[in-house]
Amino acid sequence: MMKKIFLLLLISALLIACGNQNRSQEKENDVQSTHPEWVYNAVIYEVNTRQYTPEGTFNAFSAHLPRLEELGVDILWFMPVQSIGEEDRKGLLGSYYSIKNYTEINNEFGTLADFKAVVKQAQGLGMKVILDWVANHTSRDALWVDTHPDWYVRDSLGNLNVMYDWTDIAQLDYSVAEMREEMIEAMKFWIRETGIDGFRCDVAGEIPTDFWEAAKDSLTRLNPDIFMLAEAEKPALNESVFDAYYAWDFHHKMNNVAQGKETVDSLRVSLQRMNDRFPPHAIPMYFTSNHDENSWNGTEFERMGEAAKSFAVLTYMLPGIPLVYSGQEVGLNRRLEFFEKDIIEWEDKGGFSDFYKELNRFKRKNKALLAQERDGEMTEIPNDCTEKVWSFKRVNNGNEVVCVFNFSNETVNVQFNGNVPGEGFSSFPDTSQVLPVEEMELKPWEYRIYSK
Structure with a gap:
């Protein structure tokens, strides 16, 4: 069941990424504003x-x-x-x-x-x-x-x-x-x-x-x-x-x-x-x-x-x-x-x-x-708690921001399809270095923001 969830989320993320790519191409061609x-x-x-x-x-x-x-x-x-x-x-x-x-x-x-x-x-x-x-x-x-x-x-x-x-x-x-x-x-x-x-x-x-x-x-x-x-x-x-x-x-x-x-x-x-x-x-x-x-x-x-x-x-x-x-x-x-x-x-x-x-x-x-x-291009990061957790990243000219939000009133243990945030990131707002993880516990309404 978990594999099916990850597969569906991967497909969703690819569709969003393709949409972002199309919008980027439109922006290059747009001269109206x-x-x-x-x-x-x-x-x-x-x-x-x-x-x-x-x-x-x-x-x-x-x-x-x-x-x-x-x-x-x-x-x-x-x-x-x-x-x-x-x-x-x-x-x-x-x-x-x-x-x-x-x-x-x-x-x-x-x-x-x-x-x-x-x-x-x-x-x-x-x-x-x-x-x-x-x-x-x-x-x-x-x-x-x-x-x-x-x-x-x-x-x-x-x-x-x-x-x-x-x-x-x-x-x-x-x-x-x-x-x-x-x-x-x-x-x-x-x-x-x-x-x-x-x-x-x-x-x-x-x-x-x-x-x-x-x-x-x-x-x-x-x-x-x-x-x-x-x-x-x-x-x-x-x-x-x-x-x-x-x-x-x-x-x-x-x-x-x-x-x-x-x-x-x-x-x-x-x-x-x-x-x-x-x-x-x-x-x-x-x-x-x-x-x-x-x-x-x-x-x-x-x-x-x-x-x-x-x-x-x-x-x-x-x-x-x-x-x-x-x-x-x-x-x-x-x-x-x-x-x-x-x-x-x-x-x-x-x-x-x-x-x-x-x-x-x-x-x-x-x-x-x-x-x-x-x-910066916005891409969803697949996770196994999509009704409660929104995880995504934005990337632009070598700069990357990773966001994980628990938009629920419950503590959740969320698993990602890969390491989050990745290597070389620091946390917001304390700027301390963080290690990548495949799973994290989030308190109600907790958010975690990372950048590099």
């Missing part, structure tokens, strides 16, 4: 300005920049910084994503000059800055509602259209060419005036792809190295416009595995589905939390329990780009209010700062962990 040089080994950090400090301002946040540089993050993604509407506002302070004026700073956070200064300071420390862009809708009392009422989608009664339970927004009409042009001009404003390096685009899949194509063409004339992240899982967006996309399906599978609802096979299937659906240059962004997940679905500890750290490590080991949300680096275990003031507590009681610092350092050190277009 080339990412900025600073993207391939980057880590994104989402900034929730309102909750970051007691003041909730850009100036107060700037004091944290040296710490973030030391943490090792590369791209700062600021949630929207524009003025927020008052009509049908949710809560006292309102939603970041209900924008009143695309080119006006939210005075809750400071001035335009303050934002320029924090961008310049971050870039001076070697970080890039991207801005959250909400192109799908505005607030219900937005500047455009008065000046261009025909730029909006209306319901059967002629009222501003509401999507989902977003009762504080008004949906824009992308059949109006003039509105499209003005939206692009607003995006260009932030590049010209503040020198940002790109955009994270909210609900990007709700907007026609040809708009994003036109926007990208205009934006790259101002900054050829613009970085575009889509809050979507829509392959067409990554053909020629967006560098990266949300790995939403994979995120949900991680939650389900952590909760015992699915097995590791669901992760394999989700990853293969992304490889099959998306162009080979498209970069998935992996995450265990973000502003939506934290506030509405719970912290990573609520959703993943004791598996939270293991899945955080996985987001760094897969081909793609990892995300860290404000407070994760100190183990924040509380849902942050979305429409009210709710300050992050920065006391790190669980060693999470060192945890993320080591992960960031490890990713930067190992070329095998580069993102798509430069990524």
Whole structure:
């Protein structure tokens, strides 16, 4: 029986390897998209300005920049910084994503000059800055509602259209060419005036792809190295416009595995589905939390329990780009209010700062962990506990990273078809030399990472 299992796993590994080889050949032939040089080994950090400090301002946040540089993050993604509407506002302070004026700073956070200064300071420390862009809708009392009422989608009664339970927004009409042009001009404003390096685009899949194509063409004339992240899982967006996309399906599978609802096979299937659906240059962004997940679905500890750290490590080991949300680096275990003031507590009681610092350092050190277009080949390592243990390696230009994860709440004794990790490897994070073994015992949710 054991021989049959190993044979099936060997066949599976060969199929994955062949798929990787085909994708490598496609990458060599692909000329549609080339990412900025600073993207391939980057880590994104989402900034929730309102909750970051007691003041909730850009100036107060700037004091944290040296710490973030030391943490090792590369791209700062600021949630929207524009003025927020008052009509049908949710809560006292309102939603970041209900924008009143695309080119006006939210005075809750400071001035335009303050934002320029924090961008310049971050870039001076070697970080890039991207801005959250909400192109799908505005607030219900937005500047455009008065000046261009025909730029909006209306319901059967002629009222501003509401999507989902977003009762504080008004949906824009992308059949109006003039509105499209003005939206692009607003995006260009932030590049010209503040020198940002790109955009994270909210609900990007709700907007026609040809708009994003036109926007990208205009934006790259101002900054050829613009970085575009889509809050979507829509392959067409990554053909020629967006560098990266949300790995939403994979995120949900991680939650389900952590909760015992699915097995590791669901992760394999989700990853293969992304490889099959998306162009080979498209970069998935992996995450265990973000502003939506934290506030509405719970912290990573609520959703993943004791598996939270293991899945955080996985987001760094897969081909793609990892995300860290404000407070994760100190183990924040509380849902942050979305429409009210709710300050992050920065006391790190669980060693999470060192945890993320080591992960960031490890990713930067190992070329095998580069993102798509430069990524190391990923090959599954066959084992006899495939429903619980995911073992794989990534290889790139003489660098090799071997990963073994027990994604179950049970201790397992796992056998491999060969020696793991191999000769000449050191362990992560202690860098001690390790001997290859054919069998190992893994505690619940334990992971072992090796490199050479």
